[in-house]
Amino acid sequence: MPRRLSDFRATDFEFRARFWIIGGIFWLGFSLYAAGDINSSLSVARWLAGAGSPDVNHYCRVILGLGTALAAAAALIRSWAEAYLHSSVVHDAKMHSDQLTADGPYRYVRNPLYLGTVLAALGLGTMASRLGFAIIVVGIPVIVYRLILREEAGLLASQGESYREYFRAVPRLIPALRPRLPVGEARPDWVDGFTGEAFMWGMAFGMAAFTLTLRLVYWYVIAGAGFAVYAVQAVRRSAPSSRPL
Numbered sequence: 001m002p003r004r005l006s007d008f009r010a011t012d013f014e015f016r017a018r019f020w021i022i023g024g025i026f027w028l029g030f031s032l033y034a035a036g037d038i039n040s041s042l043s044v045a046r047w048l049a050g051a052g053s054p055d056v057n058h059y060c061r062v063i064l065g066l067g068t069a070l071a072a073a074a075a076l077i078r079s080w081a082e083a084y085l086h087s088s089v090v091h092d093a094k095m096h097s098d099q100l101t102a103d104g105p106y107r108y109v110r111n112p113l114y115l116g117t118v119l120a121a122l123g124l125g126t127m128a129s130r131l132g133f134a135i136i137v138v139g140i141p142v143i144v145y146r147l148i149l150r151e152e153a154g155l156l157a158s159q160g161e162s163y164r165e166y167f168r169a170v171p172r173l174i175p176a177l178r179p180r181l182p183v184g185e186a187r188p189d190w191v192d193g194f195t196g197e198a199f200m201w202g203m204a205f206g207m208a209a210f211t212l213t214l215r216l217v218y219w220y221v222i223a224g225a226g227f228a229v230y231a232v233q234a235v236r237r238s239a240p241s242s243r244p245l
Contacts (some may be wrong), residue, residue: 202226
């Protein structure tokens with residue numbers, strides 16, 4: 001890995017707290033409504049349709065619909081990746097670099113989970129204010145890139161030449177149109193993949209409800225339910241095993 005990039009990688013603290021840091025960026029972006037700014041999609045809709053046009057809401061829904069599609073794509077990609085990597089690894093605060101996953105979406109892109117996070121930022125950002133949108137779509141990719149460099153350094157140190165070959169064959173964050181590796185023997189656990197990303201699906205479905213109704217209460221209820229499921233799963237993952245040693 002080039003020396004100049006190694007200086008930009010995330011610290012151990014950033015990696016352990018990655019869920020809360022990314023969540024904090026989203027929270028900051030959405031909280032900027034308190035500064036009196038207007039919704040980013042509404043701002044673009046007014047520019048496209050003209051201020052005072054009866055078509056403003058139509059344009060706004062189209063923009064939010066595109067954002068919803070990105071959020072749904074993000075949830076799908078992350079679920080696909082998690083089905084191969086397992087939720088206990090994906091959501092663990094510790095770095096797991098003892099084995100390399102190179103099947104499923106990992107045949108197209110080295111970091112499908114982070115790709116999903118970036119797509120979610122682009123999609124959900126359309127619900128934020130104008131300044132909030134800028135913070136989300138800049139802040140999320142920056143922290144994601146730092147996390148990627150951190151993980152790649154760990155994998156390079158533990159996997160050596162096998163990871164170098166994978167590194168050279170598969171792109172980092174922009175997926176290849178065709179798989180760069182042959183199909184492996186790994187079998188996905190789709191239940192684990194989709195339930196492990198319940199919070200992402202909650203945000204995607206919540207955004208869809210908001211797009212159709214333009215009522216934030218549906219977003220809060222559905223997205224909140226997704227995070228509640230995630231919280232329950234987090235508690236279960238952190239609980240000590242009851243199996244005999």
